[in-house]
Amino acid sequence: MSETKYCINCGKEIPVDATFCPFCGATQGKATSAKAQSTSAPEQNNEPNQPEHVNMWIALKLGMRQTFTWSQRITRPQYWWLYLDLVLITLILTIVFGFKVYSYPAFILDPFHVNALQTVLLLVYSALMSWISVMQFTASARRLHDSNRSAHYLWFSLIPLVGPILIIVFLCQRSKAAGERFDRSTSQPKHWTHKWWTWCLLVLFTLAYAALVNVTARENAIDSALTTTSKSATTSSDDSYSDSDSEEASDSDSEDSESDSDSDSDSITIGDDDIDIADQQAYTASFTDSSWAGSTFKIDKVTVYKTDGTYTSGSGSDKQDFNGIVKVHMSIHAGRDISAYPTQAKLSTNDGQQVDADADSDDFDGDLNSGTDSDGNLYFILPKLSSVKNITSVRLKWDASYDTDDYDDDNDFKTFDATLNLN
Known part of the structure; x- marks a missing residue:
């Protein structure tokens, strides 16, 4: 049986001496057999840069450092510890900021009105939530890479009911050696905080998120006013009759x-x-x-x-x-x-x-x-x-x-x- 290796681009199994992939056409590097790839040294463990012990803090630092990192991998423990971190942070932000920013709109266009304090709270909340969303999204892409799946699998999340379940199943898969094909990094990668385009994206995401929250807050304020009005109409009749009776009694004494x-x-x-x-x-x-x-x-x-x-x-x-x-x-x-x-x-x-x-x-x-x-x-x-x-x-x-x-x-x-x- 001839030896094989995995394509560095699509992950398909191809002959070990192939110089290009017959499936995707990608040029191959140095020949390495599939057996050698799957039984690499124990220290590699088929997983990307996994520390000896993973916890919430280590996973969070990794997620923050790789907020805009797409073409890398993240191990299953790292991903789910990071997921727990982001859920807890989102819960805290919702308690501290969310109830306030969703209760009343920070600005109204017609007629134009801006609540300065509400606007500051809205922008801070939107910036943090946008950062968390980007961190979660790119981490999911890297987790799929680690299981030798393209990030395009995230499109499955658009399928109602079944799609999110499939994504969860994919994110729970073990690491695969063929996922190394996604490890494309420069010799000295520049941190995302030193790149102008990452900040531009965060600003755009923040403004879009703030606009969405403000629209929701306006609808909540209108619904709250209508609910209060409906409840008031039920009770105001008795109060009005009582007030009317007292005034009519006063009128009866007047000539x-x-x-x-x-x-x-x-x-x-x-x-x-x-x-x-x-x-x-x-x-x-x-x-x-x-x-x-x-x-x-x-x-x-x-x-x-x-x-x-x-x-x-x-x-x-x-x-x-x-x-x-x-x-x-x-x-x-x-x-x-x-x-x-x-x-x-x-x-x-x-x-x-x-x-x-x-x-x-x-x-x-x-x-x-x-x-x-x-x-x-x-x-x-x-x-x-x-x-x-x-x-x-x-x-x-x-x-x-x-x-x-x-x-x-x-x-x-x-x-x-x-x-x-x-x-």
Whole structure:
């Protein structure tokens, strides 16, 4: 049986005297038999530069030194100790930085806003995570080399479910002598920290990672705001009814339609927020509209509040300061199955302000069955209010509709328009 050796490029078994590989065409070096390759001196152990004892610290130093080393090998113990190191470091970074940077975006483009401290934390976190990712990726390539596999096997990770499992199996394989074909190093290799292109790659990876984290943080902030709003809408109805009852009791003692400031309550609750009130004025309204779908919409009370100081609502690009609140009490009687949306109403004031109903308004609208009654409070946040007496009239507009199969029915949709004089 003729002796053979392994191709220094593709690792295939070829005749020992071959000067080039019949499979890949690569020129071969000095003839060495496969038996000699597989039974080399004990000190080589078919493995690349393995120290007598491998631990977490030694593996981490090797990984840091070879962050951008591609065409070398790393033994199985070295790789998995390094993997454990990187998992623990990632966990620590997530605890120290991750929860903070993922909670709120560091910068917003529209409108442009930058949080300096959040940006610094984001860049530090992204730089470290990018370095760890590169270290892990190149180490995986070297581990595949050590088992005589090309780094192109990493493409298997793109296959759903099966791909990652195959990669893990490959990474767990023993070292193979034929993997020496990947040991291509210069006589005096320059450390990666002394190469300009490695730093350029790290900067690009850091910026890309930071952008991805910032987008995720913005989505998390929006989801958190929506969740808070949903929970607040569930509880605000009871609080609003209680506040409404106390004000109506005060109105019943007044002979005038205009009520004086209520001294019994110096705060109101909207959603989860208690807002201190410096002054308030309640007005009796008499708006009634029964002209559509046999249904009746009534507004019987409007209250104007001046907050004790400036408050902030919303988050991110929707964040705004306010010092005034208008509360409108509305009741609905459905004469047929209808869909009404007063909580999406727009309110305009005599001093030129126009605002949408606050998300923490009572949840009393939507789809209403025929014959049902519903009522609740609508809250409108005013950015500017110097005195409750400055608001002398308000105008509300909201939509309602019903389903019909009659194509000639032009009355299935209606926009209500109510102007209320506060006097």
